[in-house]
Amino acid sequence: MKITAYTTCPECAGAGHRRIILPAGVQELPCQTCRATGDITLDYAWRIKAGKALRRQREKAHLGVRQAAKDMGITVRFLQRLENGGAPKIVYHAMCKRLGINLDQPARQRELA
Numbered sequence: 001m002k003i004t005a006y007t008t009c010p011e012c013a014g015a016g017h018r019r020i021i022l023p024a025g026v027q028e029l030p031c032q033t034c035r036a037t038g039d040i041t042l043d044y045a046w047r048i049k050a051g052k053a054l055r056r057q058r059e060k061a062h063l064g065v066r067q068a069a070k071d072m073g074i075t076v077r078f079l080q081r082l083e084n085g086g087a088p089k090i091v092y093h094a095m096c097k098r099l100g101i102n103l104d105q106p107a108r109q110r111e112l113a
């Protein structure tokens, strides 16, 4: 039996929806990250964290999504999926190893290192 662990959705803080400010007024839209449940798996939370670390690294190198995707030989769509936590875990392990990113270290320490 596989046990799946969950954690609070980091995008909506567990609310299950997000407030969007439009010219017509404030609208509440279902959170796409947790599919409006307010929770995501620990695995997905880890992948979101890894994707953000990769995005920070790309931005630090002053690379736009188009150029970065071209350099890596992947599509812009896949790069965006990757940076949003939507790729398989093994892809993050490989990329972080290649870029020298240690995900066990908090982001603040990584930036100072």
Ligand SMILES: [Zn+2]
Pocket (backbone or CB within 6 Å): 009, 010, 011, 012, 013, 014, 015, 016, 017, 031, 032, 033, 034, 035, 036, 037, 038, 039
């Ligand atoms: Zn959510």
